[in-house]
Amino acid sequence: xxxxxxxxxxxxxxxxxxxxxxxxxxxxxxxxxxxxxxxxxxxxxxxxxxxxxxxxxxxxxxxxxxxxxxxxxxxxxxxxxxxxxxxxxxxxxxxxxxxxxxxxxxxxxxxxxxxxxxxxxxxxxxxxxxxxxxxxxxxxxxxxxxxxxxxxxxxxxxxxxxxxxxxxxxxxxxxxxxxxxxxxxxxxxxxxxxxxxxxxxxxxxxxxxxxxxxxxxxxxxxxxxxxxxxxxxxxxxxxxxxxxxxxxxxxxxxxxxxxxxxxxxxxxxxxxxxxxxxxxxxxxxxxxxxxxxxxxxxxxxxxxxxxxxxxxxxxxxxxxxxxxxxxxxxxxxxxxxxxxxxxxxxxxxxxxxxxxxxxxxxxxxxxxxxxxxxxxxxxxxxxxxxxxxxxxxxxxxxxxxxxxxxxxxxxxxxxxxxxxxxxxxxxxxxxxxxxx
Amino acid sequence: xxxxxxxxxxxxxxxxxxxxxxxxxxxxxxxxxxxxxxxxxxxxxxxxxxxxxxxxxxxxxxxxxxxxxxxxxxxxxxxxxxxxxxxxxxxxxxxxxxxxxxxxxxxxxxxxxxxxxxxxxxxxxxxxxxxxxxxxxxxxxxxxxxxxxxxxxxxxxxxxxxxxxxxxxxxxxxxxxxxxxxxxxxxxxxxxxxxxxxxxxxxxxxxxxxxxxxxxxxxxxxxxxxxxxxxxxxxxxxxxxxxxxxxxxxxxxxxxxxxxxxxxxxxxxxxxxxxxxxxxxxxxxxxxxxxxxxxxxxxxxxxxxxxxxxxxxxxxxxxxxxxxxxxxxxxxxxxxxxxxxxxxxxxxxxxxxxxxxxxxxxxxxxxxxxxxxxxxxxxxxxxxxxxxxxxxxxxxxxxxxxxxxxxxxxxxxxxxxxxxxxxxxxxxxxxxxxx
Numbered sequence: 001x002x003x004x005x006x007x008x009x010x011x012x013x014x015x016x017x018x019x020x021x022x023x024x025x026x027x028x029x030x031x032x033x034x035x036x037x038x039x040x041x042x043x044x045x046x047x048x049x050x051x052x053x054x055x056x057x058x059x060x061x062x063x064x065x066x067x068x069x070x071x072x073x074x075x076x077x078x079x080x081x082x083x084x085x086x087x088x089x090x091x092x093x094x095x096x097x098x099x100x101x102x103x104x105x106x107x108x109x110x111x112x113x114x115x116x117x118x119x120x121x122x123x124x125x126x127x128x129x130x131x132x133x134x135x136x137x138x139x140x141x142x143x144x145x146x147x148x149x150x151x152x153x154x155x156x157x158x159x160x161x162x163x164x165x166x167x168x169x170x171x172x173x174x175x176x177x178x179x180x181x182x183x184x185x186x187x188x189x190x191x192x193x194x195x196x197x198x199x200x201x202x203x204x205x206x207x208x209x210x211x212x213x214x215x216x217x218x219x220x221x222x223x224x225x226x227x228x229x230x231x232x233x234x235x236x237x238x239x240x241x242x243x244x245x246x247x248x249x250x251x252x253x254x255x256x257x258x259x260x261x262x263x264x265x266x267x268x269x270x271x272x273x274x275x276x277x278x279x280x281x282x283x284x285x286x287x288x289x290x291x292x293x294x295x296x297x298x299x300x301x302x303x304x305x306x307x308x309x310x311x312x313x314x315x316x317x318x319x320x321x322x323x324x325x326x327x328x329x330x331x332x333x334x335x336x337x338x339x340x341x342x343x344x345x346x347x348x349x350x351x352x353x354x355x356x357x358x359x360x361x362x363x364x365x366x367x368x369x370x371x372x373x374x375x376x377x378x379x380x381x382x383x384x385x386x387x388x389x390x391x392x393x394x395x396x397x398x399x400x401x402x403x404x405x406x407x408x409x410x411x412x413x414x415x416x417x418x419x420x421x422x423x424x425x426x427x428x429x430x431x432x433x434x435x436x
Numbered sequence: 437x438x439x440x441x442x443x444x445x446x447x448x449x450x451x452x453x454x455x456x457x458x459x460x461x462x463x464x465x466x467x468x469x470x471x472x473x474x475x476x477x478x479x480x481x482x483x484x485x486x487x488x489x490x491x492x493x494x495x496x497x498x499x500x501x502x503x504x505x506x507x508x509x510x511x512x513x514x515x516x517x518x519x520x521x522x523x524x525x526x527x528x529x530x531x532x533x534x535x536x537x538x539x540x541x542x543x544x545x546x547x548x549x550x551x552x553x554x555x556x557x558x559x560x561x562x563x564x565x566x567x568x569x570x571x572x573x574x575x576x577x578x579x580x581x582x583x584x585x586x587x588x589x590x591x592x593x594x595x596x597x598x599x600x601x602x603x604x605x606x607x608x609x610x611x612x613x614x615x616x617x618x619x620x621x622x623x624x625x626x627x628x629x630x631x632x633x634x635x636x637x638x639x640x641x642x643x644x645x646x647x648x649x650x651x652x653x654x655x656x657x658x659x660x661x662x663x664x665x666x667x668x669x670x671x672x673x674x675x676x677x678x679x680x681x682x683x684x685x686x687x688x689x690x691x692x693x694x695x696x697x698x699x700x701x702x703x704x705x706x707x708x709x710x711x712x713x714x715x716x717x718x719x720x721x722x723x724x725x726x727x728x729x730x731x732x733x734x735x736x737x738x739x740x741x742x743x744x745x746x747x748x749x750x751x752x753x754x755x756x757x758x759x760x761x762x763x764x765x766x767x768x769x770x771x772x773x774x775x776x777x778x779x780x781x782x783x784x785x786x787x788x789x790x791x792x793x794x795x796x797x798x799x800x801x802x803x804x805x806x807x808x809x810x811x812x813x814x815x816x817x818x819x820x821x822x823x824x825x826x827x828x829x830x831x832x833x834x835x836x837x838x839x840x841x842x843x844x845x846x847x848x849x850x851x852x853x854x855x856x857x858x859x860x861x862x863x864x865x866x867x868x869x870x871x
Contacts, residue, residue: 061439
């Protein structure tokens with residue numbers, strides 16, 4: 001390594017006098033153009049050298065055959081990656097959907113190839129890209145943070161306009177003088193010896209790098225260690241709160257104390273001139289299904305409201321039943337089923353997984369002793385109230401379904417009961433002969 | 437990065453000479469014989485057209501005609517697209533084969549005239565090809581779903597659009613070929629710059645035109661059906677055919693001793709790459725269309741697949757999946773299948789056949805007009821079992837006649853220089869190399 005005759009202001013390696021000139025790594029030859037580089041590479045290859053490489057700022061057309069480099073096997077690696085990904089994607093979906101956790105979604109099959117193609121395709125692309133990216137790293141021996149040629153000052157131009165050939169000393173044909181002559185004959189504008197750093201410490205990884213690797217590896221294991229500990233021990237300590245401001249929000253809930261206001265309450269009273277939700281719902285039967293009787297006791301109505309709040313007449317007619325059927329089919333059928341017998345998709349899934357829960361049969365008629373047929377025996381107002389407020393496992397639908405539609409559903413439930421407990425007398429006399 | 441360049445080989449034969457005349461003559465022979473056999477077959481046919489809901493025997497001939505015409509039109513259109521793309525992205529490798537591409541794209545006027553064979557009957561009141569021309573289609577009760585489409589699908593307006601398509605494709609092809617030949621004389625590099633500017637709006641025009649052509653000619657055979665990706669799929673399938681045809685045309689030109697020094701395996705490799713990518717892209721669009729309609733399960737969309745997924749046609753669907761996509765996809769993926777001429781030619785011919793099968797699969801299930809009633813009475817009704825693939829001789833002879841017409845169209849344009857000798861990208865194209 002002879003940096004002194006360059007005239008650069010880069011200081012010469014300071015350790016050289018202490019450790020001697022350093023082991024010869026090889027010869028570095030610079031060429032003027034990509035064409036000369038290619039010709040030189042060809043001559044070096046034809047001279048029988050194998051341990052050499054070309055360096056250029058950009059890919060040079062035809063350098064691979066000039067250097068005698070075989071075609072990369074990267075495409076095969078990518079194909080393998082893509083194929084594995086596609087099959088793996090299919091296998092994943094089969095395992096999740098059709099094997100480990102079969103789940104009835106609207107009666108669709110759990111295993112269906114067309115539906116699985118997009119995921120398989122994406123997985124195929126993903127692994128093909130990974131194989132391409134990391135395969136390229138491995139094929140190019142990356143990541144390589146340092147190379148002996150970096151010690152040569154001229155070599156810095158390799159990212160700009162320099163074209164180089166480096167022949168390593170470990171090549172069987174390497175002979176400092178002959179090799180130099182070959183490179184010069186091939187048109188090199190400069191040939192320089194390149195030596196390894198003579199300091200023995202340079203051959204080892206710096207201690208601080210090792211320390212960083214060990215420390216970061218240990219650090220990365222901490223979450224796993226905590227999770228493992230938590231799974232295998234009992235503790236009376238409270239949870240670790242990773243996001244305390246989410247767990248303990250700076251707010252007051254209703255009906256709690258608060259020092260800020262004179263009355264010491266977190267609640268603020270009604271603001272003058274405003275009306276709270278529900279205050280305008282004066283028609284008790286229409287909005288709750290019940291009205292106070294003469295004794296001041298709430299009694300559920302057995303009939304229907306007589307008018308809508310806006311003054312229209314409330315008529316139990318075909319239009320109301322059609323509306324009721326429409327709303328019922330949207331909101332009620334998932335549990336109660338289309339016929340109201342309690343055999344909707346949700347109870348079916350429960351049964352598939354061995355559960356016993358079943359939705360109420362809305363259409364059931366009471367037997368001679370008056371048992372069963374719970375809904376049929378309820379006054380209309382109570383059915384309305386159950387829809388509004390919910391009952392047992394059923395949540396209230398008051399917030400989702402407007403009151404008028406809830407009454408329409410009540411009417412439709414009555415129609416379902418009537419239809420499923422009909423007798424011959426319900427059929428028009430002239431049509432009875434058609435029944436077999 | 438510096439690109440290597442080369443100059444034209446001094447011994448290169450670049451004059452077309454009698455090449456075009458030969459191709460035209462063979463094409464004319466094929467077309468005349470094919471058409472004559474088709475007419476004889478149609479007139480002597482014993483099949484009962486009423487069984488499929490039609491009035492005359494010509495219905496089958498017209499359906500076959502639409503398939504064959506779409507086949508040659510899509511090939512010509514596909515090459516127009518390559519020319520536009522070449523200028524739009526400052527392409528280089530195409531330059532050496534561009535005259536051949538231009539010849540294929542410039543075949544469109546001939547293709548357009550041939551298309552009058554099914555357009556004129558429709559304009560003259562034929563009600564056996566397009567369901568939207570029938571009286572039943574205009575029944576507002578029976579075909580409520582069609583009522584709002586009949587303004588667009590009226591023979592007069594449809595015919596006007598056919599004229600527009602012809603003008604746009606022919607105009608684009610003519611303009612690009614003309615300017616390129618002007619450059620052969622003047623050597624003016626500005627012509628290339630100019631065409632690069634034209635290619636941008638040209639590409640947009642091309643995209644819309646191709647989409648609407650596919651809607652009007654092919655998709656309106658099943659007028660109650662909806663698919664927005666249909667035009668893309670038609671174009672992608674057409675490009676598979678176009679690049680396959682280009683490979684064969686280049687090879688034949690070299691067989692006659694022309695361009696032997698200029699076009700080498702590097703260029704074949706690129707043609708093969710396009711065959712490969714459009715094979716995949718076609719499958720991608722076709723699957724996108726299928727996937728959404730199958731999953732959405734709406735009757736006005738699934739009607740298309742209902743008649744192709746069950747009965748006889750499902751075997752053809754599977755054959756297309758395997759033959760048009762899986763098999764060529766796996767083999768064209770390799771570098772060597774594209775560089776060895778034998779394998780490239782094999783797949784070019786293979787894909788050209790399957791391109792026709794794909795169009796056949798698109799059109800022929802609509803031949804039995806119970807498909808249109810199927811949508812009226814419900815998504816699962818309709819006699820699927822009656823739908824047979826039922827390949828008839830006319831289907832094939834019309835197709836062959838159409839190939840003849842395409843050859844006539846191509847041959848007409850093979851004259852003068854077969855290579856754009858003064859194109860500024862020619863040197864780069866000659867030295868083209870796959871990294």
